[in-house]
Amino acid sequence: xxxxxxxxxxxxxxxxxxxxxxxxxxxxxxxxxxxxxxxxxxxxxxxxxxxxxxxxxxxxxxxxxxxxxxxxxxxxxxxxxxxxxxxxxxxxxxxxxxxxxxxxxxxxxxxxxxxxxxxxxxxxxxxxxxxxxxxxxxxxxxxxxxxxxxxxxxxxxxxxxxxxxxxxxxxxxxxxxxxxxxxxxxxxxxxxxxxxxxxxxxxxxxxxxxxxxxxxxxxxxxxxxxxxxxxxxxxxxxxxxxxxxxxxxxxxxxxxxxxxxxxxxxxxxxxxxxxxxxxxxxxxxxxxxxxxxxxxxxxxxxxxxxxxxxxxxxxxxxxxxxxxxxxxxxxxxxxxxxxxxxxxxxxxxxxxxxxxxxxxxxxxxxxxxxxxxxxxxxxxxxxxxxxxxxxxxxxxxxxxxxxxxxxxxxxxxxxxxxxxxxxxxxxxxxxxxxxxxxxxxxxxxxxxxxxxxxxxxxxxxxxxxxxxxxxxxxxxx
Numbered sequence: 462x463x464x465x466x467x468x469x470x471x472x473x474x475x476x477x478x479x480x481x482x483x484x485x486x487x488x489x490x491x492x493x494x495x496x497x498x499x500x501x502x503x504x505x506x507x508x509x510x511x512x513x514x515x516x517x518x519x520x521x522x523x524x525x526x527x528x529x530x531x532x533x534x535x536x537x538x539x540x541x542x543x544x545x546x547x548x549x550x551x552x553x554x555x556x557x558x559x560x561x562x563x564x565x566x567x568x569x570x571x572x573x574x575x576x577x578x579x580x581x582x583x584x585x586x587x588x589x590x591x592x593x594x595x596x597x598x599x600x601x602x603x604x605x606x607x608x609x610x611x612x613x614x615x616x617x618x619x620x621x622x623x624x625x626x627x628x629x630x631x632x633x634x635x636x637x638x639x640x641x642x643x644x645x646x647x648x649x650x651x652x653x654x655x656x657x658x659x660x661x662x663x664x665x666x667x668x669x670x671x672x673x674x675x676x677x678x679x680x681x682x683x684x685x686x687x688x689x690x691x692x693x694x695x696x697x698x699x700x701x702x703x704x705x706x707x708x709x710x711x712x713x714x715x716x717x718x719x720x721x722x723x724x725x726x727x728x729x730x731x732x733x734x735x736x737x738x739x740x741x742x743x744x745x746x747x748x749x750x751x752x753x754x755x756x757x758x759x760x761x762x763x764x765x766x767x768x769x770x771x772x773x774x775x776x777x778x779x780x781x782x783x784x785x786x787x788x789x790x791x792x793x794x795x796x797x798x799x800x801x802x803x804x805x806x807x808x809x810x811x812x813x814x815x816x817x818x819x820x821x822x823x824x825x826x827x828x829x830x831x832x833x834x835x836x837x838x839x840x841x842x843x844x845x846x847x848x849x850x851x852x853x854x855x856x857x858x859x860x861x862x863x864x865x866x867x868x869x870x871x872x873x874x875x876x877x878x879x880x881x882x883x884x885x886x887x888x889x890x891x892x893x894x895x896x897x898x899x900x901x902x903x904x905x906x907x908x909x910x911x912x913x914x915x916x917x918x919x920x921x922x923x924x925x926x927x928x929x930x931x932x933x934x935x936x937x938x
Contacts, residue, residue: 509792514868524933571608653670683735876901
């Protein structure tokens, strides 16, 4: 795998990231196997930090455009040329559609249909170091889809296909993909079989996680040798060594007794997030699924052996109902930020296992949790100490999208839902105050459905909805 251009870009981005970090802390290591850092994956990067060095639209007001794409657009990735690649589930037959959009006009420049498989396999695609979409199709195969321009016209073509059916047990499907920094493509199935495909050796290794456990979200690769997967019962820290996937530790969490309204499954709703104050990967966080209100759990990735890697568990209070989250937390430095999705009405609720209660009003709430400067990564704690982690602020936003943090403008971007009205907003990372909020649309077509957006070039923010893609820009541009 030739990475020379990417390496040059990565060095430049590392300098930018270091300069921007300040009191906020560093972003995770730049993964040389991926495309534009901070915009090449659903959760921004392979570490699922939900952060970017790119500036968003700012906090002084927004202008918006909408591109109708006839489907639920779960994944919006941004190429190094600034043009978005979007993965949508088509309204017709639910098969994944890949669209290449013009960053200036939002017009479709090229499109391709992918064989229908698991919904998640199509959602959790990413861009590799050559800006190819890497996605799982409906036949347990990995696809590399490349955008090419000829005679002024763009088109999408399948550049490579690798059949993984021998590595995926019968009756299971690929749930998510994520690359490591060495070029290996990791995948996990719905029934917790984790694998790694080596494109150079053309070999695959597998490891079955806990018997009877299931996976309903994406997972994270740290960029420095670690991977994290959350099943419906436990969080796993993994490493790849000597051609094997090894479990560093397995930590059970309170998975509760039922699915809550506003969540898609029974168990954590989090894709695990790596973050930390030095390397950007010292900590790992998810929310649990406790019946009486979820806690944010923070673990130390440097703690091994018989020591407990759990650093703290933080109760997240809300005025009414309980806290529950279907979102991946933001992670940066010594800070994790998570929002509640309790009560969010999904259009597919009647196809999911029954929730308890069957429905509930949205209660909202976004929390910033800080780890004390006194805690030294790798140390561990002998017993739970409430002073190790604390809530720095709370914002009552009814977030209807996965929040994203720009370390450049130090704002958190999300969409708020009130009834059937949707507003784009910017929240100050330091204070939790809402800096700007502006309506972007009304009705189901603008439903952001707890989907993740990504910042692009020229302060543009691209957000998927149930009908297409919303482009939010700065008024000044």
